[in-house]
Amino acid sequence: MTSQEKKILLIDDDPTIRKLIAYNLKKVGYGIMEADGPDQGFVHLKETTPDLVLCDIMMSGMDGFDFCEKVRADEKYKALPFIFVSAKSSIEDKSRAVALGADDFISKPFILEELLLKIKSVLKRSDIYKSYGAKKVFEAETKPFKAKVLIVDDDPALTRLLEKSLTKQEYSVKLAHNTFDGFNAAKEFQPDLILSDILMPDADGFEFKKLLSADSGLKSIPFVFLTSKTEEADILKGYDVGVQDYVLKTSGINIVVAKVSAIIQSVQRERKKVVDELHQAADSIKMKVVPDAAPKFNGYAVDQWHSAYQGIPGGDFIDYIKLNSDTYAIVFGDVMGKKWGAWYFAFAYAGYIRSAIRFVAHGGGDAFSPAKIMERVNRAVYDDAKVSEIFATLSLIVLNTTTNEMKYTGAGDLPVLLKKAKTNEIVKVESEGLLLGFIEQSDYEDVNIKLELNDELLLFTDGVVEAKNENGEQYGHDRITEVYANSKSDAFLNDLKEKLLNFTNFKLDDDTSAIWIKRVN
Secondary structure (H helix, E strand, O other), X not given: OOHHHOEEEEEOOOHHHHHHHHHHHXXXXXXXXXXXXXXXXXXXXXXXXXOEEEEOOOOOOOOHHHHHHHHHHOHXXXXXXXXXXXXXXXXXXXXXXXXXXXXXXXXXXXXXXXXXXXXXXXXXXXXXXXXXXXXXXHHOOOOOOOOEEEEEOOOHHHHHHHHHHHHHOOOEEEEEOOHHHHHHHHHHHOOXXXXXXXXXXXOXXXXXXXXHHOOOOOOOOOEEEEEOOOOHHHHHHHHHOOOOEEEEHHXXXXXXXXXXXXXXXXXXXXHXXXXXXXXXXXXXOOOOOOOOOOOOEOOEEEEEEEEOHHHOOOOEEEEEEEXXXXXXXXXXXXXXXXXXXXHHHHHHHHHHHHHHHHHHHOOOOOXXXXXXXXXXXHHXXXXXXXXXXXXXXXXXXXXXXXXXXXXXXXXOOOOEEEEOOOOOOEEEEOOOOOOEOOOOOOOOOOEEEEOOOOOEEEEEOHHHHOOEOOOOOEOHHHHHHHHHHHOOHHHHHHHHHHHHHHHOOOOOOOXXXXXXXXXXO
């Protein structure tokens, strides 16, 4: 994006400085909105969103620090690039600026070329944050985000000092002492930020950045030079190869850490913004593949638990369809894949299932046969060129609440667990049906399940079974069965959820869903 397309909000109560900066920025093609203080700045923000804010600190009334804090408090401006331009230049002032969410700090009197370079750098960094934040948003964990920083420098004393300081700030840090080790570490570690020296023995930092830029999985990771080189030619060369910023080794450890924090916070703000926008888009469709809660069936207690991978709607889908006054279809499926791609196909599958139920219901004798419904769904999926490429498992139950008869069929699904109240025995109920869409003609069979008083039935997806702890060990069927056998039935899903999250240290790596049904009357 060229400078002609970028708008800058310039806030300074000194008209001479303001006009000087505005004149020179307009000369290189930036659009300028001038404000003589924070009040006028807020007026401009209400009218249009700029691409960057340049703000003085010492102003009458509200100062620049307070203005920055208020701007950052507004969700709309969490990721808005913000640079302080001020005569206040102490370490304390710079640290406070970064802590409030500023992206950079330029001291007055400034060199015009330096100001232009800083603006160009921050705007470019912002563009990269947007693309990188959109890419990385899907890798955010269910527990609070712990950013990863890769430091590449051949000075072991400095890297250890930085590692200690960043670890204190709750960052996960990995060290490498040359370019090639750094490249391999980046592929394995997938950091959120790379700090690299320029002068290294085997290949310099410029070559390192070129290596990263040639790799599609690494090229968008924010990259900052940590160096003692201050020549303008080196700085310009760095921007040419895609470096987002420079941090001088002489700045002091606290400034380096504050700078890293500011960059990471920008990534997080952009990431959250993307997630919010995607969720708003999903909500605007006015359709869900998982209901907010299970319905009430006469004589039965029904509960469900669904946790989307990383909080983003994915491929698990649940539905409860009333067939007549006392008969219900319970739909429980899992589209292979994660996140929005799987979520899109989950809509398609849910639509095919509802269509198949209507079609079969009009057929007479087989109206409430889950096997016949499944065969119809399978043919529809197989004939769909796009949907057939994405396989899905499906459990389908038809329950009559008057006769207490239950018919079940499955397509590539996990066994359903039946818990007998009289003996506390847990029985696996299995189906041999193939994955949906795998072949055109697939036979499915109705399995009859008779629920006695207080008997329970449990359905769950592979996200529960295959959830892993930090040692790579899966939660597994045995643990699910143990919780099922020992839990008080009314609290079972809460118990399962608590134990699963503790086992994985709150890091679920797939959609997780379960349905629990109990005959109570």
